Amino acid sequence: MDNSPPAANLRSKSRRALAEQQNGTMPSSPSASSTRSAATTPTRRNPPYLPTPVEAALAALFPALLLFGTAYSLLSPQVRRAAYDPTTQSHAQHPSEAPGYFARKNNVFNVVYVKRGWFWTTVVFGLFVATHPALQNTKRRMQAGVRWAVATALWFLVTQWCFGPAIIDRSFRWTGGRCEVVVDKVQDGDADVGEFVSAVACKAAGGAWKGGHDISGHVFLLVLASGFLLQEVGWAYLRHRGVREERAIVMNDGAVKSAGVESEGGVERADLQEDSLGLGGKAALAAVALSSWMLLMTAIYFHTWFEKNPKDDDTSLEN
Numbered sequence: 204m205d206n207s208p209p210a211a212n213l214r215s216k217s218r219r220a221l222a223e224q225q226n227g228t229m230p231s232s233p234s235a236s237s238t239r240s241a242a243t244t245p246t247r248r249n250p251p252y253l254p255t256p257v258e259a260a261l262a263a264l265f266p267a268l269l270l271f272g273t274a275y276s277l278l279s280p281q282v283r284r285a286a287y288d289p290t291t292q293s294h295a296q297h298p299s300e301a302p303g304y305f306a307r308k309n310n311v312f313n314v315v316y317v318k319r320g321w322f323w324t325t326v327v328f329g330l331f332v333a334t335h336p337a338l339q340n341t342k343r344r345m346q347a348g349v350r351w352a353v354a355t356a357l358w359f360l361v362t363q364w365c366f367g368p369a370i371i372d373r374s375f376r377w378t379g380g381r382c383e384v385v386v387d388k389v390q391d392g393d394a395d396v397g398e399f400v401s402a403v404a405c406k407a408a409g410g411a412w413k414g415g416h417d418i419s420g421h422v423f424l425l426v427l428a429s430g431f432l433l434q435e436v437g438w439a440y441l442r443h444r445g446v447r448e449e450r451a452i453v454m455n456d457g458a459v460k461s462a463g464v465e466s467e468g469g470v471e472r473a474d475l476q477e478d479s480l481g482l483g484g485k486a487a488l489a490a491v492a493l494s495s496w497m498l499l500m501t502a503i504y505f506h507t508w509f510e511k512n513p514k515d516d517d518t519s520l521e522n
Contacts, residue, residue: 251451272502306504324428331483337443378416425498432487
């Protein structure tokens with residue numbers, strides 16, 4: 204037990220404090236220690252060539268929709284009872300026989316939106332780029348245009364034309380598929396329709412795709428469009444709101460830094476009263492919601508995984 208007078212204790216503590224100050228050290232407190240610890244703890248940075256946790260979660264949405272749709276089609280009595288044509292990979296199209304409105308290929312959402320999916324994707328993306336405050340910088344608009352051009356080229360090569368037949372049609376033939384005539388007899392001298400290399404040409408010749416693995420063009424389009432819009436709108440929205448970005452980028456000198464470095468000197472953060480999505484952002488999210496719904500309908504009523512198996516005899520004429 205310390206029997207020193209209180210005044211002596213005060214003088215002793217004062218001398219110790221003065222000595223610590225002269226030596227460049229100060230008494231530490233729990234709050235100061237925690238502050239120093241937080242400041243010295245390195246921030247975990249996402250690898251620049253891998254998706255961030257947010258991007259990975261969004262990407263998982265698409266297989267989840269396909270899995271749920273497939274399970275629903277197998278478990279729903281209404282869907283299981285409906286007549287199904289394996290050649291067209293669709294249920295009976297008559298309103299009285301179809302298991303649901305979205306099982307009919309002539310439903311308004313399929314005819315107006317899905318059949319022209321990339322057109323609507325381009326429209327809403329253009330509206331977003333033209334109106335959102337985060338993209339008012341000319342350089343950023345040009346970069347957004349380049350990204351759209353790359354995505355458009357991918358869509359075109361896969362579904363429309365790739366120095367001849369589209370990649371979808373090529374992959375079908377690479378996996379053993381062919382065009383077989385569905386009429387009773389082929390006239391002598393006619394072209395060998397087994398050599399038709401596109402679904403459109405095969406159908407026009409009165410044939411049908413058989414064998415092979417037929418990729419669903421609808422699934423590809425809806426996933427590509429939704430992923431593209433989410434990637435473009437999501438990061439611009441978060442940046443405009445001042446949310447710290449998880450992305451990492453490789454600088455010109457090879458250094459890996461947070462993507463926030465790229466946005467320094469750009470637009471100011473939105474105040475709390477400003478609509479950070481804007482008209483273009485809302486239109487893009489509406490397109491993503493509709494695309495996700497139609498992807499689910501495709502999984503339920505069309506292009507089941509069993510019929511797309513390369514071992515099956517019949518595959519779809521339509522994507």
